[in-house]
Amino acid sequence: MGKVKQRTGLGALASAGSDDDFSVIDAIGGPRGVIESMLPGVVFVVLFVATSNLNLTIGVSAVLAVVQVIVRLIQRQSVMGALSGLLAVGICLIWAWHTHQARDYYMFGFITNAVYAVLLGVSLLVRIPALGAIIEFFRQLPTEHFKAWLDGWMGDKELKKAYTTITWLWLGLFLLRLAVQVPLYVTNRVGLLGVTRLLMGIPFWALAIWVSYLVVATPMHRHNTRVRAGSDVSDDAADDDGAGE
Numbered sequence: 001m002g003k004v005k006q007r008t009g010l011g012a013l014a015s016a017g018s019d020d021d022f023s024v025i026d027a028i029g030g031p032r033g034v035i036e037s038m039l040p041g042v043v044f045v046v047l048f049v050a051t052s053n054l055n056l057t058i059g060v061s062a063v064l065a066v067v068q069v070i071v072r073l074i075q076r077q078s079v080m081g082a083l084s085g086l087l088a089v090g091i092c093l094i095w096a097w098h099t100h101q102a103r104d105y106y107m108f109g110f111i112t113n114a115v116y117a118v119l120l121g122v123s124l125l126v127r128i129p130a131l132g133a134i135i136e137f138f139r140q141l142p143t144e145h146f147k148a149w150l151d152g153w154m155g156d157k158e159l160k161k162a163y164t165t166i167t168w169l170w171l172g173l174f175l176l177r178l179a180v181q182v183p184l185y186v187t188n189r190v191g192l193l194g195v196t197r198l199l200m201g202i203p204f205w206a207l208a209i210w211v212s213y214l215v216v217a218t219p220m221h222r223h224n225t226r227v228r229a230g231s232d233v234s235d236d237a238a239d240d241d242g243a244g245e
Contacts, residue, residue, distance in 0.1 A: 012209065014138035016217040024210045034202055036068050036082060040089045045194025048102050058093050065089040102190045106197055110182060117174040120167055128154065131170060132163025153223065162219040166212040173208050
């Protein structure tokens with residue numbers, strides 16, 4: 001049998017109730033994924049602070065992002081993560097090049113953080129925690145019987161409470177990023193903004209995933225146990241009905 005592909009990000013939390021070997025490093029893409037995610041940002045801020053040459057900084061950062069994808073292609077490894085990273089970096093670089101402002105390299109990040117914060121906030125208002133919906137989507141695609149899928153985890157008070165808690169956690173993460181970084185953008189402190197973005201990027205992401213795992217693992221395990229027990233009872237009842245015919 002082939003090796004099961006390791007899920008990353010929130011998808012890694014989908015197995016929190018059954019996976020005793022949960023790894024934060026694997027969940028954020030492994031050492032290589034961390035390096036590839038952080039390297040373009042590191043190069044951008046260091047090169048710009050050192051040279052104050054925006055065009056050179058954009059050029060080098062763009063070449064680096066493309067090289068990362070090419071290397072993965074040569075090594076015949078999955079390029080989806082690298083391609084998504086290339087797209088995000090490309091948007092940031094084009095934005096900075098278009099406005100001739102190095103600080104605008106970070107504008108796309110502000111927008112995505114604000115959008116995520118709004119979506120999470122709305123989900124809490126309607127009492128359907130977004131993190132729960134995302135994790136349960138990874139656990140079981142609601143291709144049919146959507147209401148039964150939704151009621152299955154929403155009806156578990158302990159699990160829903162855990163999902164609500166981590167939704168608040170991630171909402172706080174996005175809002176904190178904006179609260180700290182936007183003033184640095186407004187005052188055009190590019191170097192400090194770049195360093196802050198790096199520190200509040202992968203490290204905060206890893207911390208949020210780890211805390212989320214601690215919060216949801218036990219409720220999810222109990223939920224899985226109850227679901228399996230219910231399935232066993234249903235199977236036994238069906239066997240009894242079949243035997244009586």
